[in-house]
Amino acid sequence: MSDLSFLEGVNQTFDRAVATLDLPDGLAAKMKQCSSVFMVRFPVGFRGVYKVFTGWRAVHSEHRLPVKGGIRYAPHCNQEEVEALAALMSYKCAIVDVPFGGSKGALDIDPRDHTEEELERITRRFTVELSKKGYISPSLNVPAPDMGTSSREMAWIADTYRDMHPHDINAVACVTGKPVTQGGIAGRTEATGRGVVYGIREFFRHPRDVEKAGLKGGMDGKKVIIQGFGNVGRNVARVLSEETGAIVTGIVEFDGAIVSDGGIDIPAFFDHFSEKHSVKGFPGVTYVEDGQSVLEHECDILIPAAREGQITTANAPRIKARVIAEAANGPTTYDADQYLREHGTFILPDVFLNSGGVVVSYFEWIKNLSHIRFGRMQRRFDEVRGAHMVELVEAMLEKPAPKALASQLKKGALELDLVRSGLDDSMRGAYQAIHERFWSTEALPDLRTAAYTIALEKIARSYQEMGI
Numbered sequence: 001m002s003d004l005s006f007l008e009g010v011n012q013t014f015d016r017a018v019a020t021l022d023l024p025d026g027l028a029a030k031m032k033q034c035s036s037v038f039m040v041r042f043p044v045g046f047r048g049v050y051k052v053f054t055g056w057r058a059v060h061s062e063h064r065l066p067v068k069g070g071i072r073y074a075p076h077c078n079q080e081e082v083e084a085l086a087a088l089m090s091y092k093c094a095i096v097d098v099p100f101g102g103s104k105g106a107l108d109i110d111p112r113d114h115t116e117e118e119l120e121r122i123t124r125r126f127t128v129e130l131s132k133k134g135y136i137s138p139s140l141n142v143p144a145p146d147m148g149t150s151s152r153e154m155a156w157i158a159d160t161y162r163d164m165h166p167h168d169i170n171a172v173a174c175v176t177g178k179p180v181t182q183g184g185i186a187g188r189t190e191a192t193g194r195g196v197v198y199g200i201r202e203f204f205r206h207p208r209d210v211e212k213a214g215l216k217g218g219m220d221g222k223k224v225i226i227q228g229f230g231n232v233g234r235n236v237a238r239v240l241s242e243e244t245g246a247i248v249t250g251i252v253e254f255d256g257a258i259v260s261d262g263g264i265d266i267p268a269f270f271d272h273f274s275e276k277h278s279v280k281g282f283p284g285v286t287y288v289e290d291g292q293s294v295l296e297h298e299c300d301i302l303i304p305a306a307r308e309g310q311i312t313t314a315n316a317p318r319i320k321a322r323v324i325a326e327a328a329n330g331p332t333t334y335d336a337d338q339y340l341r342e343h344g345t346f347i348l349p350d351v352f353l354n355s356g357g358v359v360v361s362y363f364e365w366i367k368n369l370s371h372i373r374f375g376r377m378q379r380r381f382d383e384v385r386g387a388h389m390v391e392l393v394e395a396m397l398e399k400p401a402p403k404a405l406a407s408q409l410k411k412g413a414l415e416l417d418l419v420r421s422g423l424d425d426s427m428r429g430a431y432q433a434i435h436e437r438f439w440s441t442e443a444l445p446d447l448r449t450a451a452y453t454i455a456l457e458k459i460a461r462s463y464q465e466m467g468i
C-alpha cells in the first residue's frame, strides 16, 4: 500500500490534533479545507509558438487578512499539493503569531526550460490573471518566493501589480521576498534557512527533548546531512557552518550527493554549486551517484530542504538520523512520520521549523505599509546614547571599558540586526510553546501534533470572536 498523499497527511494530522481539542461542532470542518482555489490556464507566445500554462492559487483560512504563502514554479505540481501547502501556511502563521491567513500558489512549469526573458513574460501574465480575480493584493493575498522562484520573480510580480494599480500607495506590499532595492527587506532571502537553524538551536536548549531524541549536549560537533541546496538548504548550510559548531557531512542534490566525514567546506561548495549547478566535481569529498541513499547515512540531524514526499515508508526504516529537521514542506509522509516516531526518531516539524520565511515576510509587509526602513529613525540615537553610557562607565571606573563590550554598546541596530532579532524571537517563542504543549499531556504523540493544536486553537478563537 502506498503512503498517504501530502494533503491526506496534513488532514490526518489536523484530525489527530482536533480530536484533543474542545471545539464547537462544525468549526473544525470550516478550518480544515481551503475556502477557495483559483485555477487558471493562460497562453504565452514565444519562439513562434504558443504555450499554455496552468497555475493555481489556493486560499485556506481567512481568519486573518491578508492571506499569505509562496508561489512555486515546478513541473507536475497540482491542485492537491497547493491545497496542502496553503493549509500548512494557515497553521504556520498561527504558530509563529504572524497575523495572516494561509494561501499558496503554483505554476506547472520547469523554469530550466525557459530563458529569463520568457520567465519574466510568463510571471507578468500570471500576475495579471491573479490580480484580475483578487488573488493578489496588499490587503487580501500576498505571495512570496517558494521552490523555483526567488526575489527576481517577486520584483516582476510587484512591478506588474503596481502598473495595474497605480493609485494604490501600498502596491509594493502585494508581494514579499522582493530585492531590497525594490521594497524588500534585509535578511528575507536567508530567512527560512536561518529560521531553521534558530529552531534547531532552540531544540538543543531543551535537554528533555534532546534526551528524547537520543542525543547529548549542544550543536557542537553534531553531524548534519542536508537534502537540497536551493534557497532554503544553502542558507541552512551557511548559517550552520558560520554560527554553530555543527558539521555538514553530506549534501544531496538532484544529480547525486557529496559526503565527507570530516565536514564539507561550505563556502567553497557554495562557489562550486553557484557556478556548476551540480554537486559533481567538487574536490576533497566522496561523490555518491545515488544521492537519495545518502539520506540513510549515519548522522545526528537530517535536514530535508528540497521538496515534499522524500521520506516515505520505503526508506524510513533505513534512516539513521536521530533528528529530522523538516526545512522543506511535507518532506516526511504521514505514514513514514508514524513509523519514525514509533522507532524513536525526533522530528522538528515543517509547520514550525520553516516558518522563518513568513516571519520575515511579515516584517517586509509592515515595512512596505509604513514606507520606512526599520531602524532608520533610532539607529544614530541609540549609537549616541550607547557612547554616552560607555563614557559614563569609564568616568566612574576611571579606566577604559573592555573594547568589545564598548563597541557593542555603541552600535545602533541595522535593519538586518532587527530582522534577525525578530526572527530569533519568533522561532524561540514558538518552539517553547510547542515544547510546553507536548510535555503537558500524554495525548499528543509528537511536536507536530502539539504544534497543530496550538495553531488550531488560535484560528478557532479568531473565528469564534469575530463571528463566522
Ligand code: NAD
Pocket (backbone or CB within 6 Å): 070, 145, 146, 147, 148, 149, 192, 227, 228, 229, 230, 231, 232, 233, 252, 253, 254, 291, 305, 306, 307, 308, 327, 328, 329, 330, 354, 355, 357, 358
Ligand atoms: P529551491 O527551488 O530554491 O531549491 C530546491 C533545491 O532542491 C534545488 O536546488 C533542487 O535541485 C533540489 N532538489 C529538488 N528535488 C530534489 C531531490 N529529489 N533530491 C535532492 N535535491 C532536490 O526551493 P526552496 O525555496 O529552497 O524550497 C525548498 C523547500 O522549502 C520546499 O519544500 C519549499 O516549499 C520549502 N520552503 C521554502 C521557503 C522559502 O522561503 N523559499 C519557505 C518555507 C518553505
